[in-house]
Amino acid sequence: MNTPLDTPRRRIHVQINGSAVVRDVECRKHLIDFLREDCGLTGSHLGCEHGVCGACSVRLDGAVVRGCLVLAAQADGHAVETVETPTPSARLRALQDAFVEHNALQCGYCTPGMLMAALDLVERRPDANREQTREWISGNYCRCTGYHAIVDAVCAVLEQQRAGRFADEVIA
Amino acid sequence: MNHPSEKPSHRDLGADLPAVTEDQRHIGVALPREGVRRLTQGRGQYIDDITLPRMAHVVFWRSPVAHMRITRIDRTAAQALPGVIAVVVGSEIAAICKPWVATLAHLAGIKSAPQYPLALERATWQGEPVVAVVAETRVRAEDALALLEVEWEDLPAVLETETALDPATPLIHPELGDNLCFTRSLDTGGVDEAFARPDAVVFEETYVFGRHTGVTLEPRAQIADWNPGRTLDEGKLTVWHSFQAPHMMQDLYCRQFDLQEQQVRVICRDVGGSFGIKVHAYPDDFATVALALMLKRPIKFVADRLESFVSDIHAREHRIQARIAASTAGDILAFEIDDLTGIGPFSMFPRTSGIEGNQVVNLTGGPYKHQAYRAKLNVVFQNKVPTCQYRGVGHPIACAVTEALVDGVAQKLGLDPIAFRQRNVIPDDAYPATGASGIKLEVLSHEACLREAKRVCDYDALRAEQAELRQRGIYRGIGVAALIELTNPSAAFYGVGGARIASQDGATLRLEPSGALTVMSSVGEQGQGTEAIFGQIAADAVGVDLARVRVVTGDTDATPYGGGTWASRGAGIGGEAVLQAGLVLRANILATAAAILQREAADLKVLRSAVVDAASGAVLLDLAELGRIAYFRSDTLPKHFTPELMVTRHYAQRDYPFIFTNGVQVSHVEVDVETGFVKLLKHWAVEDCGRVINPMLVDEQMRGAIVQGIGGALFEECLYDTDGTLRNGNMADYLVPMAGEMPDIVISHVQSPTKSSQLGAKGAGEAGTAGAPGAVMNAINDALAPFQARVASQPITPEKILRALGTLQGL
Numbered sequence: 008m009n010t011p012l013d014t015p016r017r018r019i020h021v022q023i024n025g026s027a028v029v030r031d032v033e034c035r036k037h038l039i040d041f042l043r044e045d046c047g048l049t050g051s052h053l054g055c056e057h058g059v060c061g062a063c064s065v066r067l068d069g070a071v072v073r074g075c076l077v078l079a080a081q082a083d084g085h086a087v088e089t090v091e092t093p094t095p096s097a098r099l100r101a102l103q104d105a106f107v108e109h110n111a112l113q114c115g116y117c118t119p120g121m122l123m124a125a126l127d128l129v130e131r132r133p134d135a136n137r138e139q140t141r142e143w144i145s146g147n148y149c150r151c152t153g154y155h156a157i158v159d160a161v162c163a164v165l166e167q168q169r170a171g172r173f174a175d176e177v178i179a
Numbered sequence: 180m181n182h183p184s185e186k187p188s189h190r191d192l193g194a195d196l197p198a199v200t201e202d203q204r205h206i207g208v209a210l211p212r213e214g215v216r217r218l219t220q221g222r223g224q225y226i227d228d229i230t231l232p233r234m235a236h237v238v239f240w241r242s243p244v245a246h247m248r249i250t251r252i253d254r255t256a257a258q259a260l261p262g263v264i265a266v267v268v269g270s271e272i273a274a275i276c277k278p279w280v281a282t283l284a285h286l287a288g289i290k291s292a293p294q295y296p297l298a299l300e301r302a303t304w305q306g307e308p309v310v311a312v313v314a315e316t317r318v319r320a321e322d323a324l325a326l327l328e329v330e331w332e333d334l335p336a337v338l339e340t341e342t343a344l345d346p347a348t349p350l351i352h353p354e355l356g357d358n359l360c361f362t363r364s365l366d367t368g369g370v371d372e373a374f375a376r377p378d379a380v381v382f383e384e385t386y387v388f389g390r391h392t393g394v395t396l397e398p399r400a401q402i403a404d405w406n407p408g409r410t411l412d413e414g415k416l417t418v419w420h421s422f423q424a425p426h427m428m429q430d431l432y433c434r435q436f437d438l439q440e441q442q443v444r445v446i447c448r449d450v451g452g453s454f455g456i457k458v459h460a461y462p463d464d465f466a467t468v469a470l471a472l473m474l475k476r477p478i479k480f481v482a483d484r485l486e487s488f489v490s491d492i493h494a495r496e497h498r499i500q501a502r503i504a505a506s507t508a509g510d511i512l513a514f515e516i517d518d519l520t521g522i523g524p525f526s527m528f529p530r531t532s533g534i535e536g537n538q539v540v541n542l543t544g545g546p547y548k549h550q551a552y553r554a555k556l557n558v559v560f561q562n563k564v565p566t567c568q569y570r571g572v573g574h575p576i577a578c579a580v581t582e583a584l585v586d587g588v589a590q591k592l593g594l595d596p597i598a599f600r601q602r603n604v605i606p607d608d609a610y611p612a613t614g615a616s617g618i619k620l621e622v623l624s625h626e627a628c629l630r631e632a633k634r635v636c637d638y639d640a641l642r643a644e645q646a647e648l649r650q651r652g653i654y655r656g657i658g659v660a661a662l663i664e665l666t667n668p669s670a671a672f673y674g675v676g677g678a679r680i681a682s683q684d685g686a687t688l689r690l691e692p693s694g695a696l697t698v699m700s701s702v703g704e705q706g707q708g709t710e711a712i713f714g715q716i717a718a719d720a721v722g723v724d725l726a727r728v729r730v731v732t733g734d735t736d737a738t739p740y741g742g743g744t745w746a747s748r749g750a751g752i753g754g755e756a757v758l759q760a761g762l763v764l765r766a767n768i769l770a771t772a773a774a775i776l777q778r779e780a781a782d783l784k785v786l787r788s789a790v791v792d793a794a795s796g797a798v799l800l801d802l803a804e805l806g807r808i809a810y811f812r813s814d815t816l817p818k819h820f821t822p823e824l825m826v827t828r829h830y831a832q833r834d835y836p837f838i839f840t841n842g843v844q845v846s847h848v849e850v851d852v853e854t855g856f857v858k859l860l861k862h863w864a865v866e867d868c869g870r871v872i873n874p875m876l877v878d879e880q881m882r883g884a885i886v887q888g889i890g891g892a893l894f895e896e897c898l899y900d901t902d903g904t905l906r907n908g909n910m911a912d913y914l915v916p917m918a919g920e921m922p923d924i925v926i927s928h929v930q931s932p933t934k935s936s937q938l939g940a941k942g943a944g945e946a947g948t949a950g951a952p953g954a955v956m957n958a959i960n961d962a963l964a965p966f967q968a969r970v971a972s973q974p975i976t977p978e979k980i981l982r983a984l985g986t987l988q989g990l
Contacts, residue, residue: 033318036318040318043227043228048221049221049224049225049227049228050220050221050222050223051221052225052227052396052397052451053227054396054397054484054910055484055909055910056484057484057909057910057911058911059909059910059911060396060484060910062396089221090219090220090221091220091221091222102219103216103219103220106219107211107212107213107215107216107219108211109211110211110212110708110875110876110879112215112218112219112706113452113705113706113707113708113883114395114396114397114449114450114451114452114453114705114706115215115219115223115449115451115706116223116225116396116397116451116452117396118218118219119219119221122219140918141918141919141921142918142919144918145917145919145920146917147918148396148910148915148917149396149918150393150394150395150396150454150883150887150915151396151706151879151883152879152882152883152886153879153882153883153884153885153886153887153916153921153924153947154882154886154916154917154918154921155882155921155923155924156878156879156882157918158918158923
């Protein structure tokens with residue numbers, strides 16, 4: 008049996024919010040713990056640590072993942088994007104604005120993960136209606152709002168997009 | 180581009196009532212909260228985001244069984260792991276932290292046993308903390324947990340409330356003599372006579388409410404730091420806490436650790452959801468503080484989700500036999516309930532676990548004008564997680580029981596549920612009134628709310644559609660629930676019972692030299708928008724732009740003393756203190772301007788960040804110039820005049836024990852009678868929280884609370900195995916509502932301001948949770964009516980519906 012101090016480590020290279028990061032991490036460390044503890048990016052939160060609540064949602068090479076179900080080592084050689092990115096896209100900025108405008112957050116703990124899920128919807132399902140928006144964000148729990156205002160905010164950005172607001176920003 | 184759907188549709192409500200300030204521009208207006216923009220950028224600072232020098236991490240070894248005698252703890256291997264700082268057992272913590280017994284003098288006869296931060300000889304529920312492991316990192320502490328050796332002997336567990344008081348049932352605390360925590364009886368007289376009347380129609384049912392819990396997305400968390408002096412008296416304790424009531428915890432730390440207020444600072448910054456979960460004093464909280472004292476370094480405790488399920492308070496678990504009598508003419512004559520509730524092995528500190536049952540007794544039948552009422556309550560101990568006050572506290576139960584009975588008897592009488600309620604509610608012109616349970620009701624609006632509910636949901640059209648769809652085998656239901664909710668409590672809630680929980684709150688307002696306004700309040704922010712509404716009130720009270728106001732809360736070193744967030748009191752109590760401080764500051768600004776301008780204060784007004792001539796409106800002095808002179812050129816002011824540009828006012832509501840709010844909710848559901856699945860189609864809520872400060876925030880409080888109520892009604896339950904272990908204590912198996920299954924929720928407002936304050940605001944935080952379970956249960960039973968089937972046990976699962984329909988039988 009390995010004693011805990013024997014846990015293997017590995018050097019990883021990760022692009023995080025546009026910056027190259029090199030760290031030695033325990034192989035057992037999850038991506039969310041790596042971001043929070045090793046990179047100081049505390050904007051993505053731990054809600055359940057077993058892949059259900061979505062509070063730790065971040066983007067790995069553009070796809071939304073649960074930071075608590077991905078190992079940091081799995082991000083080696085890949086790009087990670089969190090809500091703290093210093094260069095938010097126009098769509099992310101529009102979602103942040105809409106969340107404030109519609110009061111689509113109360114305590115704000117789920118919000119960073121919720122925004123990542125919403126951004127994914129706006130980019131991938133531009134024609135989503137209200138019901139599809141509800142379905143899409145169902146992997147992200149919010150305990151405060153009752154979801155109505157979140158759906159309002161996301162649908163408002165979808166409509167802005169359909170009206171051509173982000174036409175000059177190509178989705179990566 | 181400004182697409183129509185970008186803007187929320189919240190109607191400003193400020194003009195619907197007489198203004199409370201001279202130039203009211205913010206109160207009653209749906210203003211977004213600029214203060215939360217940083218949270219959308221990931222710039223919040225929740226407890227686990229904070230790192231301090233020297234900080235260590237604690238994890239707890241918790242009892243894996245419902246009831247056990249600890250026979251051996253071997254910490255050698257755990258302690259030997261590099262990075263482990265200490266492995267601490269209960270007796271070591273007990274040496275510096277006193278035990279507590281949670282009782283209240285006004286809950287006559289309530290009893291509990293002494294409780295310690297860590298279990299001593301016995302652990303009495305699965306999840307009770309037993310051993311603390313402190314290490315340099317969280318992961319190292321968790322590694323060490325696996326090396327800890329604890330041996331125990333299983334003890335019989337008391338789980339069922341029905342048999343908890345049987346002589347054959349083992350006693351959880353033998354020294355108490357029985358497993359009864361609290362009992363209460365109430366009888367107005369006339370109940371038997373009412374039920375025996377020849378024209379009485381009686382409806383009777385037994386209601387069951389499962390245990391559920393709050394599931395704050397940020398778990399309970401804190402960092403305790405002890406800065407030692409030469410003696411205990413010289414040390415300083417600072418606790419960063421994810422909590423609702425910082426002054427209450429300051430007081431409790433003082434009492435349990437023999438400290439004084441000047442030694443203890445509690446800081447509550449960003450709090451990731453609370454809902455009542457974070458207003459109680461938990462054993463692991465005291466243990467964390469004790470470890471900081473022992474180890475003289477900051478100790479961080481963050482519950483992980485699995486331990487949240489077995490250590491956060493649970494709530495509900497009531498079984499209520501209930502009946503109602505109404506005359507054939509359609510008048511409610513009497514209610515009777517017998518409530519049995521299980522609260523775990525201890526009454527929870529310091530609010531006690533007797534309050535929820537007590538509320539059920541006080542509130543059942545609350546909206547109605549009957550005079551005869553009888554209630555019995557037994558609150559029993561059991562070996563499960565302790566229960567205590569969680570959003571709604573008794574209201575969801577009282578409302579669901581009342582409204583199910585009202586629907587049941589209306590159906591027997593062949594009367595429409597809304598018409599029957601309109602006939603029986605206490606009329607809007609009858610206030611102040613006293614309810615049958617003795618509760619004092621200042622001013623309510625049941626009739627207006629029922630009218631608005633009927634209008635806003637297009638009730639007659641819903642009924643017509645329902646009838647038509649039934650012909651096609653589609654079973655929809657419309658459920659109505661009227662409710663009352665107690666808010667703005669006086670000292671009658673806790674203070675009179677001996678609990679040092681403040682019913683008053685304070686606000687300090689300071690005009691800064693540049694004309695900005697700083698508001699410091701003892702009521703804090705957990706997401707509901709407290710800081711936003713305090714800003715709106717302060718801006719109007721003083722006469723400045725909202726953009727020039729900042730609000731500071733959540734620091735016992737910086738704010739006035741007060742109760743914090745509970746019982747839907749932030750707006751009504753904390754808001755009134757802000758208003759009063761603002762009005763005095765405005766007068767002080769005018770006095771200062773009068774001194775500067777050599778004018779009579781009565782001829783001046785503060786208007787939009789300037790002092791103006793009251794008659795002409797001409798700007799005489801802007802507040803930045805006033806501030807410059809007041810703070811930096813006192814030499815130019817009259818010799819005996821000192822500007823007082825910082826004002827503190829406190830407010831406690833003392834006219835009534837509580838200020839009640841009311842409302843009506845309507846739930847529209849479709850039941851699939853083949854599968855038992857319920858689809859929530861839409862939900863309407865008409866609410867009357869008195870003067871609305873910010874309609875958007877009230878809407879969102881209502882919606883969030885309704886969804887928590889729906890969670891309890893349909894999904895959420897802490898399911899215990901026969902051995903007393905929790906079967907679904909994780910986020911995957913414990914079902915909280917998700918976006919896809921929740922309906923759109925339409926909110927309407929009726930405003931009946933309380934006269935107990937100048938602001939006239941009542942609370943809005945819990946009414947949603949109070950009404951939703953009753954409305955949804957009534958809607959499901961309405962949908963099932965063609966089958967003569969009823970459900971009365973929450974959560975109402977597909978299985979229970981199929982059993983009610985008779986399509987699922989046996990085990």
